[in-house]
Structures are given as structure tokens and as C-alpha cells.
Amino acid sequence: MCYLGSMDWTLFLLFLLACAGAAATGVLFQPGKWYETLAKPGFTPPNRAFPVVWTVLYILIALAAARVAPEDGSGLAMGFFAAQLAFNAVWTPVFFGLHKMKTGLVIMGILWLAVAGTLWQFWQIDVIAGLMFVPYLAWVSVAFALNASVWRLNPERAAAR
Template sequence: MDWTLFFIFLLACAGAATTGAMFQPGKWYDELRKPGFTPPNWVFPVTWTVLYICIAVAGARAAPLDTTGHAMAIFAVQIAFNTLWTPVFFGLHNTKAGLVVIGILWLSVAGTLWQFWQLDWIAGLLFVPYLVWVTIAFALNFEVWRLNRARPIAT
């Protein structure tokens, strides 16, 4: 593995992770009604740390291979929407817009997984836990929106 590429992809993931530090759940999130399958708050940073390392390794494995243009383009979309979700959901307190963002994130993660799998099955495999987690996050976002849709968007 090219360690320089790994650290570049890890830096991209760190940029996405920074939004989690900037826009923390806080009182607004604590007061929302949540489904029974909501993980405890400590699970999120632990899971995302592992996932970001997997994402960076997958990117570093796929990037130097031939014909990676589509894979890298879809990778860019997923990291952009990964970065966007936290400020929309926790920053703007907009669960409905968060649902749209995470829907696009899910599609782009699935697309990246597919493209990576075609290039390097290990890179594709490293995206499987990410897709599983985003699936759970989508379901959680949907249920939070559904359970709280009568609440006005907090500003």
C-alpha cells in the first residue's frame, strides 16, 4: 500500500470527521424522540474512527489502479455528503434535509463499494461495514424525522 495515498485519504476522512466535533448532538438531539435501536452516544465516535480508517485504506488501495476515474469521482461524492450530513442534521437541526443528504450518501457509498469491488475486492470489502453503518444511520435518521416531524425546526 502507498502510505502517502493512505494519509491523503485519511486527511479527507479527518475533514469529514471534523464536522462531528464542530456540530455535536447537544441538548436539541437529547430532547428528540428516538427509536429503540438508537445506539448509545459513545458508539458513534468509535464506529466512525474504525470506518474512516477502512475508508482511507480502501481509497489508497483503489486510487493507483488503472481506470479508477469513476471510482474516485463517486468516492468524492460520498466523502462530500459524509461531511455535509452532520452540519445539516446537528447544525441546522433539520432531520428532513438530513434524510435527503444521508440518502445520497447511501447511494454514493454503495456506488463506491461497487466500483472499488471491480478494481480490488479488498477495497470493496472495506466499504461493506461503511454501507452497513450508513444503512443503520439512514434508518435512525428516518425514525427521528418520523417521530419528531411535528416539532418545528430549531434555529
């Protein structure tokens, strides 16, 4: 089991860089006017919360991966990690760039499964790394509900795309 003091910080920085790649889609495909005009549920977080939450989550995600990656038998866990990061990166351009709410919901569902799988696999190798994924799974659960609600509340906009 890895402790923060003995963690390979180069590995952490590489995983943080990978997370930054996924985060870059949020910079390239911002919500914009289209999203502002959509009907949204009452539980929609304020816009200013998103960069703060994602920064914390990406740091936790990178720390968790850096703890698990060097451990024996981490191949499946790291496969789940790569899958969740890929679906994380794809959702933003699909939802905000292409305005595909239903496709975004499907991607978000797959992302949720990939995050849950990563959490479970990480937990098997390093409980602390697994716990670091709990806030991410909670946030993706909110994001799934938000995506579903926006799709449901805007049937004419969803049908147009």
C-alpha cells in the same frame, strides 16, 4: 491488486486526512441538547459507540481508497469516493447544526447511494477495497433508518424547522 505491504502509505495518509476533514464536522456540530430531547427509536446506538465506529470506518475508507486510487481505470471509483465523502461531511451540519431532519434524510439517502456506488466501483477494481466499504454501507443504512425514525417520531420538531 495492492497488498497492504506494497500500499503507498503517503496516499493512505492523504485519504485519512480527507476523512478527518469530513469527521471535523462531527466535532464542530455535536448532537447537543436539541438531539438529546428528541424521541429516538429503540435501535439508537449509545453515544459512546459513534466515535469508535467512525474511527474504524474512516481508517477502512482511507485504506480502501489508497488501494484503488493508483489503479488503472479508477477515475469513476474515485469520483464516487469524493462524492460520498462530501455528502458525509454535509450531513452533520445540516442535521445537528441546522436541525433539518428532512433535509438530513435526503442527504443521508444520497450518501447511501454514493457509498453503495463507491463500494461497487471499488469492488470492480479491488475486491478487498470493496469489502472494506461493506461496514460503512451497513452503518449508513442504520444512520438512514435512525434519521428517518427521528424525523417520524418528532413531527412537531420537524415541522418547526
